[in-house]
Amino acid sequence: MRVLLSGYGRMGKMLHQLIDEADDLELAGVIDVDNVAELAQCDFGADVVIDFSSPTIFPELSSYVLRTKTPLVCGATGYEEQGQAVKSLGDQIPVIYTENYSVGVNVMAQVVGELNRLLAGFDIELVETHHRYKKDAPSGTAQLLLRQLGEHHLVYGRSPADGERQPGDIGVHSLRGGTVPGEHSVIFYGEDETVELTHRAFSRQIFAQGALTAARRLVGSEPGSYTFAQLLSKGQDA
Numbered sequence: 715m716r717v718l719l720s721g722y723g724r725m726g727k728m729l730h731q732l733i734d735e736a737d738d739l740e741l742a743g744v745i746d747v748d749n750v751a752e753l754a755q756c757d758f759g760a761d762v763v764i765d766f767s768s769p770t771i772f773p774e775l776s777s778y779v780l781r782t783k784t785p786l787v788c789g790a791t792g793y794e795e796q797g798q799a800v801k802s803l804g805d806q807i808p809v810i811y812t813e814n815y816s817v818g819v820n821v822m823a824q825v826v827g828e829l830n831r832l833l834a835g836f837d838i839e840l841v842e843t844h845h846r847y848k849k850d851a852p853s854g855t856a857q858l859l860l861r862q863l864g865e866h867h868l869v870y871g872r873s874p875a876d877g878e879r880q881p882g883d884i885g886v887h888s889l890r891g892g893t894v895p896g897e898h899s900v901i902f903y904g905e906d907e908t909v910e911l912t913h914r915a916f917s918r919q920i921f922a923q924g925a926l927t928a929a930r931r932l933v934g935s936e937p938g939s940y941t942f943a944q945l946l947s948k949g950q951d952a
């Protein structure tokens with residue numbers, strides 16, 4: 715399977731290493747800030763595009779995948795406004811977008827939704843921690859987890875002026891430092907008890923492996939916008 719990488723930072727380089735190590739994968743090319751124009755000029759002959767760059771590349775990237783009918787695995791975060799636009803590519807090609815390609819977070823999201831239903835009335839706070847270089851806050855995964863919690867009033871950080879916690883608030887706290895690949899906790903506070911769910915990534919290899927698994931299962935699929943859970947279960951069916 716020939717892979718075109720979009721974005722050659724921490725994730726792009728990790729993917730390149732895994733592609734070189736895998737017998738079934740080959741690098742079709744790399745797109746980064748200095749050669750985005752090639753998307754309009756070339757056909758890299760790729761079976762799939764894997765994007766870990768930034769939503770700012772979406773116009774060029776979407777034109778390329780639609781013109782060449784190449785399936786797209788999209789992992790860059792910060793796509794809230796364009797989320798629907800990414801998914802609408804599924805009318806013509808197979809596409810997946812998720813803010814987190816780890817199996818653990820995928821399961822955590824389902825459990826968070828269930829805990830939210832079972833622990834109605836508990837106060838909820840979300841804490842996410844990432845390396846010092848992360849550009850966006852809160853993380854994409856935080857937004858994925860917040861979607862499982864339904865409509866709430868989000869309080870980002872907490873300032874001295876905020877006063878007492880209001881019913882229905884969810885505090886969202888972003889910590890940045892060191893080399894942390896990604897940690898997310900959702901904490902439910904009740905009367906004299908708390909329930910805390912935490913996912914810790916020990917390396918960004920899990921995200922890269924998850925994106926490659928999604929790519930293998932997306933190639934050959936019918937056009938559509940797939941979820942990570944759908945592609946993971948597709949593998950189990952096979």
Ligand SMILES: NC(=O)C1=CN([C@@H]2O[C@H](COP(=O)(O)OP(=O)(O)OC[C@H]3O[C@@H](n4cnc5c(N)ncnc54)[C@H](OP(=O)(O)O)[C@@H]3O)[C@@H](O)[C@H]2O)C=CC1
Nearest residue numbers: 721722723724725746747767768771789791813814815921
């Ligand atoms: N879904 C998931 O499981 C995961 C998602 N991510 C997300 O993936 C993204 C990348 O993460 P990471 O590799 O750590 O970040 P990096 O900043 O290390 O890499 C991003 C790369 O993309 C380049 N880039 C940015 N904008 C454009 C553009 N418009 N056109 C072409 N290239 C561009 C950057 O260039 P330059 O440095 O010059 O800006 C950089 O080389 C982030 O949004 C991150 O949150 C990360 C891990 C897992």
Ligand SMILES: O=C(O)C1=N[C@H](C(=O)O)C[C@H](O)C1
Nearest residue numbers: 791813848853854855895896
């Ligand atoms: O930028 C990162 O590193 C990560 N970004 C994703 C996010 O924003 O949630 C996924 C993972 O946590 C690592």
